Amino acid sequence: MGAAGSRARQNAMRSGVVVLGAVAFGYLSFRVGFKPYLDQAQEAMGSSHDSRSAAAPGDAPDDPGADRPGGDPAPSKDPAVVLRD
Template identity: 70%
Template structure:
């Protein structure tokens, strides 16, 4: 009788350990993907931001006093540059 109760506890521990290993492997894979493809992901994000930013003509018409600065805002990573407008 005691072996059956202990076996259930051991099975639960093994299942929890396996789940933890799977979650750790998934997290490691995700982080590896992000680090390995970071340059490509950054370029894709900048390209999407450029098309969104340059695609609307109303943005340039709404702020005529900032002529020629839209490229600085789109490529800048500085929060102060983005927030000043």
Template identity: 65%
Template sequence: MRGGGGGSRARQNAIRSGLVVLGAVAFSYLSFRVGFKPYLDRAQEAMDTHVSSTAAATDGSVSDAAQPDHAGEEGLATSKDPAVVLRD
């Protein structure tokens, strides 16, 4: 007869499986961050620039007519359309 050894083996297998899953999730997250870093940085920069230009526009120094709806010569910073941030 085998006694209570089967329960500890099942518990060890469950812990091992949990660690493998956590490792896979961590690896996937880091791969995503590294793979999409240029795009994420560009999107963050565009959002920061848009927020600062919006704050300047409320002061009256920059009018809405001076900012085009889509990215022009100045790049993504002047766009009001969030989809333009992800466009190359």
């Protein structure tokens, strides 16, 4: 029974390594395949963030929730903010 248990453990370890390798390969394939789109999205998010921070304090705020009591902003449609909340 000791040899059968050892063989089963080896097979389980081998299967785990194969699964982890497949997941890593899939992740890298996704990153390489969608790299142009990911770069464009990151650039667009960075430029929108820079334009918001570049506004002068005396300017009229672009934030639609700035006139709300307590200054609470309106709910955001940004997925990162939705997931964080």
